[in-house]
Amino acid sequence: MVLVEFFGMYRLNYHIKTIELEADSVKDLFQKIHDINPYYSVKELRHSIVIVNDVNINELKRYRTPLKDGDHVLIMSPASGG
């Protein structure tokens, strides 16, 4: 299972903090999140900041980044400053 944590608008708008599900890539993960909660559109999720095991997917294989059992994924909206 992959543990997914939501932050920012992705958490506030749809009231989900964490979910656990099976997915073999980030792209697959987005689809499964959408399947569980249709309020999350795949298009919107593609514009989130996605961190897989502490690494931004832009430094990996982006949406084709493979996922495996035990991976930890953060889905965040951009932040600013304080």
Next chain:
Amino acid sequence: MSTSYGAYTGKVLKIDLSSRTVSEYPVNDNDRRLFLGGKILAARILNDFIKGPMDPLGEENVIVVSSCPLNATGCPSSSRFNVSAVSPLTGLLTSSNCGGTFGTALKRAGYDALVITGKSASFVYLDITADGVEFKDAEPLRGMLTSDTQEAIGGKSSKLVIGPAGEHLVRYACAVSDERAAGRGGIGAVMGSKNLKAVAVYGVKAPPVFDKKKLDKVKIKWTKRLKTHPLTGEQLPRLGTAALIASMQQKRLLATKNFNDGRYEKYSSITGEELAERFLIRNKGCVSCPIRCARVVEVDGKIVKGPEVEIMGLMGANILNDDLGKIIRWNYEMDELGLDTISTSGTIAFAMELNEKGLWKSGLEFGKTDNISEILKEISFRSGETGNKLAEGSRKLSEEFGGEDFCIQVKGMELSAYEPRGAVGQGLGYSVANRGGCHLNAGYEVVVEGLGLTINPYTVHGKAEIAVMFQNLMEAVSAGGNCLFTTYAFFPFFLFKRPNSLLSKTVNKLLPYLGGPLHVINKYPHLAHIHLTSMLPHTKALQAATGMKITMGDLMRIGARGFNLERMINSRIGISEKDDKLPKRLTDVEQVPGDPRTKVPQAKLKKLFYFARGWDKDGHVTKKTAKYYSIDDLDDIGARAAADNGGGYR
């Protein structure tokens, strides 16, 4: 002294507490043109008074409370005013920016600024209206909390008050206005040292602006931009500044256990999301602010202001506390007692590490939270040995007990919650900031090093130039009266709405390598005869409000003038290259063991910064730089021939 510019009252009052006399301080239109208002105009005025080191708690210190040209114009997020003086925490010039209604009220009463000198023989507060200044007995207010003080003064006036911490000269006591604080540098202690409990001001008539029709057009577009930008229109209103905690954790920027680390394993309990879901009643804003970033929460049945990101980090991860409810309570207590939340938290974390290392057994321990509320009271009233020592700040503690290498301060001021080994440009900023370890005066480069944008946080490329540019911009925006959050709308929407797009990735990759072009813009800002109307409407607004011709280049030049002038004043006090330094923990110890990138390459960055600033190798503003910014030969404003109109005030 009148003015030909719009949006200014043309009047600066000098209030001498020793003699209880009031006169006009003859600031003229040339000063307004060069120094605009707020902290920069305050630095210009204090340049007349600060001739060298002084006792910040002595009679000779001078407080300048200054409004800004956009206060009371109805421009979005434009209610910020400034309080400056020599800081009892750092011994240097400090400026504290504050929201709320005070700046607007000051302008409406007919004054651009107050220059408060001397020391009152008895405990007083000032009651200021368009008719003049009254010195009122503050003995009944002695010992009162900040909200009680404001309530007790009553009436329709806006107040700037101190709490018990200011009265007891805690070196990092703040001044509070409404629920907002002029937080950093110990302004509250300076007021306390002058026997000044509060300043109340009431006025109804804002000075006319230069071109109302044009200003109204700017306001509409500007407000729309702020309301539709992903950061100022959604993120900040919904989550407040605390939205950053999760990003800080992920980027190793969350100061943990007195800056031993950049990550806290229990961070998820102290995020902005937790605050929004569990505690938030509603959000709130300053006058004319569409962003409304303030959190409203409940403590003991009272509706109060919630915590900002800095206190959530510093009273959370930095002392190993994962109880958000307690952070909310301490934040409220510090506001009421009149303590700067950042310096208080930083000093407590340092004391915890001293305790852990056996250097000072204070009873403060990482993760132990049941004695914090009591400690906050002890600090504020300087009761007991522990409270009295903590009230001196972390630098004084390290002078007595050791631990200099992990005393997380610069020039005596404790750092904010951003761990700079995860963003070396922010580390540079901390080390060279005029008021000490302040994240904002640093240039807040962390916003592009991982929080908003994601440029390489470890490279030195471009960092000095970005720091200079951001410092200049933020100085000028502050001096104009705007909240710094208005500058976030500078970043194009796509960077936040499409962070994974090729364009966003390209911007993040390229930005550090634009040091050369940025250097040219920083060095010759007068060449930038442009307005960035949709992204930074500040220039258009200032132009319409005042009638001054202000392009982006002019705005950057005003900001640079302010930063350099503050540095020149600090040089006079004795600051040089040797003082621009982070504690060794942040420069010599890797945050991630085995990864040499995770420490701040201070010497290299500083050299680049001095070059970018036009300072010499000792960190002094060169004559050439001072001349370029017209600050090489400033006269004494107070010595200018002016009609003695002191009799015109009560």
